Amino acid sequence: MKPTDTSNPEYFHRVVDCQWACPAHTDVPEYIRLIAQGQFTDAYMVNRESNVFPGVLGRVCDRPCEPACRRGRVEDKPVAICRLKRVASDLKGAFKDRLPVVPETSNGKRVACIGAGPASLTVANDLVPLGYQVTIFEALARPGGLMRTNIPAFRLPAEILDSEIDVILDMGVELKLGHRIDSMEALLDEGWDAVFVGSGAPRGKDLDLPGREEASANIHIGIDWLESVAFDHVEKIGERVLIIGVGNTAMDCCRSSLRLGSTDVKVMARKPRDFFKASDWELEDAEEENVEIVVNHSPKEFVLEDGRLVGMRFDQMEYQVDDDGRITDQRVIGERFIPADDVVLAIGQENAFPWVERGLGIEFDKWDVPIVDETTFQSTRAGVFFGGDAAFGPKNIIWAVEHGHQAAVSVHKHCTGADVSDRLPVTMNLSSRKMGIHEWSYKNDYNPLERGLMPHVSLTQRFRKLNIEVELGFSPEQAEKEVQRCLNCDIQTAFTDRLCIECDACIDICPTDCLTITGNGTEEDLRQRLKAPSENPDQLLFVSGPLMHTARVMVKDENLCVHCGLCAERCPTAAWDMQKSRFSFPYAIDEEEACLSRNRRSA
Numbered sequence: 001m002k003p004t005d006t007s008n009p010e011y012f013h014r015v016v017d018c019q020w021a022c023p024a025h026t027d028v029p030e031y032i033r034l035i036a037q038g039q040f041t042d043a044y045m046v047n048r049e050s051n052v053f054p055g056v057l058g059r060v061c062d063r064p065c066e067p068a069c070r071r072g073r074v075e076d077k078p079v080a081i082c083r084l085k086r087v088a089s090d091l092k093g094a095f096k097d098r099l100p101v102v103p104e105t106s107n108g109k110r111v112a113c114i115g116a117g118p119a120s121l122t123v124a125n126d127l128v129p130l131g132y133q134v135t136i137f138e139a140l141a142r143p144g145g146l147m148r149t150n151i152p153a154f155r156l157p158a159e160i161l162d163s164e165i166d167v168i169l170d171m172g173v174e175l176k177l178g179h180r181i182d183s184m185e186a187l188l189d190e191g192w193d194a195v196f197v198g199s200g201a202p203r204g205k206d207l208d209l210p211g212r213e214e215a216s217a218n219i220h221i222g223i224d225w226l227e228s229v230a231f232d233h234v235e236k237i238g239e240r241v242l243i244i245g246v247g248n249t250a251m252d253c254c255r256s257s258l259r260l261g262s263t264d265v266k267v268m269a270r271k272p273r274d275f276f277k278a279s280d281w282e283l284e285d286a287e288e289e290n291v292e293i294v295v296n297h298s299p300k301e302f303v304l305e306d307g308r309l310v311g312m313r314f315d316q317m318e319y320q321v322d323d324d325g326r327i328t329d330q331r332v333i334g335e336r337f338i339p340a341d342d343v344v345l346a347i348g349q350e351n352a353f354p355w356v357e358r359g360l361g362i363e364f365d366k367w368d369v370p371i372v373d374e375t376t377f378q379s380t381r382a383g384v385f386f387g388g389d390a391a392f393g394p395k396n397i398i399w400a401v402e403h404g405h406q407a408a409v410s411v412h413k414h415c416t417g418a419d420v421s422d423r424l425p426v427t428m429n430l431s432s433r434k435m436g437i438h439e440w441s442y443k444n445d446y447n448p449l450e451r452g453l454m455p456h457v458s459l460t461q462r463f464r465k466l467n468i469e470v471e472l473g474f475s476p477e478q479a480e481k482e483v484q485r486c487l488n489c490d491i492q493t494a495f496t497d498r499l500c501i502e503c504d505a506c507i508d509i510c511p512t513d514c515l516t517i518t519g520n521g522t523e524e525d526l527r528q529r530l531k532a533p534s535e536n537p538d539q540l541l542f543v544s545g546p547l548m549h550t551a552r553v554m555v556k557d558e559n560l561c562v563h564c565g566l567c568a569e570r571c572p573t574a575a576w577d578m579q580k581s582r583f584s585f586p587y588a589i590d591e592e593e594a595c596l597s598r599n600r601r602s603a
Contacts, residue, residue: 001520001521001522001523001526001541001543001553002543003497003543003544003545003553004540004541004542004543004544006494006542007428009425009426009427009428009583010426011540012428012430012492012581012583013025013426013428013581013583014539014540014558015489015492015540015558015561015581016028016029016489016490016581017065017068017069017070017489018065018066018068018069018070018079018081018489019065019490019583020068021064021065021067021068022050022051022064022065022398023064023398023399023401023402024050024051024398024401024402024405025050025402025583025585026046026047026050026051026065027046027050027490027582027583028065028081028486029486029488029489029490029491030046030490030582031043031044031046031047031084031085031088032079032081032084032483032486033442033483033486033488034046034088035084035087035088035479035483036443036480036483036484040087040088040091040092040093041092041093041094041095041098043087043088043092044088044089044092044095045095045098047085047088047089048095050401050405050585051398051401052118052121052122052125052164052168052401052404053118053147053164053397053401054085054086054088054089054164055086055089055090055160055163055164056147056156056160056161056164056397057082057085057397057398058082058083058084058085058086058087058088058089058090059082059086059155059156059160059471060147060151060155060156060397061082061085061396061397061398062248062279062396062397062398063081063082063279063281064398065081065082066078066079066080066081066082069081070487070489070562070563071485071486071487073559073560074562075450075451077450077451078451079451079482079485079486080451080452080454080474080482080485083452083454083473083474083482084474084479084482084483086473086474087473087474087476087479089160090473091476096167099167099171100129100589101129102128102129102171102172103129103130103131105131106131106132106133107130107131107132108131109131109132109133109193109194109415110132110133110135110191110192110193111123111127111132111133111134111135111192111193111194111195111196111411111415112135112137112187112190112192112194112195112196113134113135113136113137113195113196113198114136114137114181114187114195114196114197114198114199115136115137115138115139115145115197115198115199115200115388115390116136116137116138116140116143116144116145116165116175116177117144117145117146117147117198117199117200117388117389117400118145118147118198118388118397118400118401118404119196119198119387119388119390119391119400119401119403119404119407120136120145120196120198120387120388120404121136121143121165121168121404122400122401122403122404122405122408123196123198123387123404123407123408123411124136124168124169124171124173125168125171125404125408126404126405126408126409126587126588126589127408127411127412127588128168128171128172128173129171129589130412130588130589130592132411132412132415133174134173134174135173135174135175135176136173136174136175136176137176137179137180137181138175138176138177138178138179139178139179139180139181140177140178140227140231141177141178141231142177143165143169143175143177144161144165145198145200145388146200146223146389147161147397148161148230149223149226149227149230149231150223150226150227150230150249150252151252152226152229152230152252152255152256152259152466153230153466153467153469154255154259154462154466154467154468154469154470155252155469155470155471157467157469158467181355182355183355183357184355184356184357184360184362184384185357185360188360188384192383193383193414193415194383194384194385194411194414194415195383195384195385196385196386196387196407196411197370197384197385197386197387197390198386198387198388198390198400198403198404199390200388200389200390201349201350201351201352201389201390201393201394202223202349202351202352203349203350203351203352204221204222204223204224204345204346204347204348204349204350205221205345205347205348205349205350206221206345207244207299207345207347209299209300209301209302210301210302211301211302211303211304211309212302214302214304214307215302215304215308215309215343217309218238218308218309218341218342218343219302219309219342219343219344219345220342220343220344220345221344221345222243222245222249222250222253222344222345222346222347223249223346223349225253225344226249226252226253226256229256229260229466234260235260236260236261237257237260237261237262237341237342238262238340238341238342239261239262239263239264239341240262240263240264240265240311240339240340240341240342241254241257241262241264241265241266241340241341241342241343241344242265242266242268242311242312242338242340242342242343242344243257243265243266243267243268243343243344243346244268244299244343244344244345244346244347245267245268245269245345245346245347245348246267246269246276246277246278246283246293247276247277247278247346247348248277248278248279248282249346249349250267250278250344250346251267251278251282251283251285251286253344253346254267254286254291254344255285255286255289255291256466257342257344258289258290258291258463259463259465259466260466265290265291265292266291266292266293266294266338266340267286267291267292267293267294268294268297268299268312268314268338269293269294269295269296269297270296270297270298270299270317271295271296271317271319271327272295272296272319272321273293273295274321274325275327285470288456288459289459289462294338296316296317296318296319297314297315297316297317297336297338298314298315298316298317298332299312299314300312300313300314300315300335301313302343303337309340309341309342309343310339310340311337311338311339311340312337312338312340312343313335313336313337313338314335314336314337314338315332315334315335316332316333316334316335316336317330317331317332317333318330318331318332318333348394349389349393349394350393351368351369351389351390351393353368353369353370356370360381361380361381362379362380362381362384363379363380369393370386370390370391372385372386372391372392373421374392375406375421375423376406376407376410376420376421377391377403377406377407377410378410378414378420382414383414385407385410385411386407387400387403387404387406387407388400388403388404391403405585405587405588408587408588409423409586409587409588409591411588412588412591412592413591416595418591418595423586423591424586424590424591424594425586426583426584426585426586427583427584428581428582428583428584429581429582429584430492430494430579430580430581430582431579431580431582432494432577432578432579432580433491433578433579433580434568434577434578440491440565440578442488442491442578442580443484443488444488444491444563444564444565444578446487446511446562446564447484447485449481449482449484449485451482451485452474452478452481452482454471454472454473454474455471455472455473455474455475455478456470456471456472457469457470457472487562487563487564488563489563490580490581490582491563491565491578491579491580491581492563492578492579492580492581493542493556493561493563493565493567493568493576493577493578494576494577494578494579495542495544495554495556495575495576495577496574496575496577497544497545497546497547497548497553497554497575498548499573499574499575500544500547500548500554500573500575501548501549501572501573501575502517502547502549502550502552503572504517505570505571505572506566506567506568506570506571506575506576507531508570509566509567509569509570510566510567511562511564511566512532512560512561512562513531513532513560514531514532514556514557514558514559514560514561515531515554515555515556515567516529516530516531516554516555516556516557517547517552517553517554517555518530518552518553518555519552519553520543520546520552520553523541526541526543526555527541530555530557532557532560534557534559535559536559539557539558539559540558541555541556541557541558542554542555542556542558543555563578565578
């Protein structure tokens with residue numbers, strides 16, 4: 001193998017598994033260390049730079065970072081990354097003086113954003129400090145999009161959502177509530193310099209089964225029903241409720257039903273539990289509230305008596321699953337009737353663009369979804385951009401935020417006449433954490449603490465009102481313990497091959513046997529000759545250049561390394577060092593500063 005190019009930011013970025021897995025690339029280890037130091041406001045600002053809504057996402061993020069967490073490779077459970085994000089938000093101090101300064105005069109460019117969800121709000125957050133006049137059009141009476149309408153208040157209190165939205169609106173964004181856009185053509189005729197569509201995926205999927213039309217009064221589309229609950233248009237539901245579907249929306253529907261008076265709530269799943277879309281913690285929270293999750297039941301028909309819904313009939317299914325976890329066969333093994341007063345359909349969402357006229361240069365694919373560039377988020381019509389669920393279908397808030405960041409870069413480039421595809425590269429800075437011969441500017445001791453349990457409102461209290469937040473958040477004392485579980489994966493093991501004397505001291509002391517000095521070879525060959533078995537080929541190998549004395553190479557399996565720093569402490573020649581990697585992911589303001597810098601040089 002060729003020596004690993006550690007100057008390429010992607011290499012060390014992939015080593016920081018939590019940050020690599022986060023769509024917005026939040027510097028997770030950095031903000032956890034700041035929490036450990038009691039610097040909660042600094043931790044909040046590290047979060048806000050990338051994810052814009054730390055208080056929201058500290059409660060309801062889908063947490064792609066946590067399954068990737070390296071702690072999960074040495075213990076059963078990862079660091080409670082999401083809940084520590086909430087700690088930073090809950091305990092922060094004043095921070096608004098640290099936000100970007102909004103210029104007193106406009107740059108003369110007008111941008112329209114459709115929908116006041118996370119993607120549009122992020123676009124506004126990034127463009128207003130550059131002097132853009134941003135107007136957000138929202139059909140509903142309050143901003144927030146699906147953050148407000150589809151996430152119940154017992155998970156995300158309205159005051160938390162409002163406070164983080166207000167930070168953006170107070171920059172000078174014009175918000176037009178109750179203003180539905182019914183015609184893209186008419187909007188474009190108003191002469192906007194750019195248009196961003198962040199309208200989400202507002203159409204819930206229906207279930208076309210016998211009895212659907214006749215029982216429509218008691219059959220509800222999940223996202224529409226949650227919106228009605230959020231705006232107090234629905235205050236009760238039947239005692240027996242069936243939720244069809246097992247995504248996160250289904251979990252919100254079943255738990256909301258309990259708070260509206262249901263006593264018997266069942267979530268009906270067509271497949272086994274391993275195939276559920278809902279997050280494990282969402283399922284656990286629902287089951288804690290005595291929601292019954294019924295697997296292997298495929299909806300067959302709605303059953304009515306005297307013109308009123310009385311339940312549903314299901315086919316009972318049996319599946320054959322191969323060793324890779326894929327369904328290879330299925331069959332019906334029986335039939336079952338389950339009584340119900342109401343049914344909520346939470347089987348997915350779809351994009352809906354009846355208001356975008358054809359013939360405007362905005363092309364649609366075979367699913368009637370706009371064709372959008374995955375890097376620039378520009379449609380086939382220059383100056384019209386899509387992001388969030390409106391771009392590539394339903395995902396989650398953190399994806400929508402990252403879409404907003406990247407779309408804002410493109411809007412800025414479009415409005416300044418630059419090529420929207422010409423993006424600044426990701427950059428990386430490495431700095432040693434060494435303070436003395438055996439001292440580091442971070443705590444590198446391994447702490448065997450188990451993951452902390454989130455305190456909850458008791459079951460006897462939480463159903464009294466719809467908006468009682470169930471999770472209470474970590475106390476400072478709990479946070480103090482949880483931060484010690486972070487392995488500091490952004491403190492990289494940096495190796496200088498010309499300093500190595502091949503004494504094997506680092507190999508002897510390594511607690512995970514992740515280091516091997518051996519003859520070079522192909523990757524497949526090297527993985528078979530490592531000191532410890534290489535069980536994750538998706539994680540990179542570090543391979544040094546030829547060592548001075550034997551021309552062998554130092555190999556490190558990044559999958560096994562826990563960044564303890566013992567190799568660097570033991571090394572007598574300082575061939576190993578522990579270096580903090582800091583990545584810079586360009587935003588619109590960085591593109592502006594780069595442009596100004598080029599202009600100054602040319603002048």
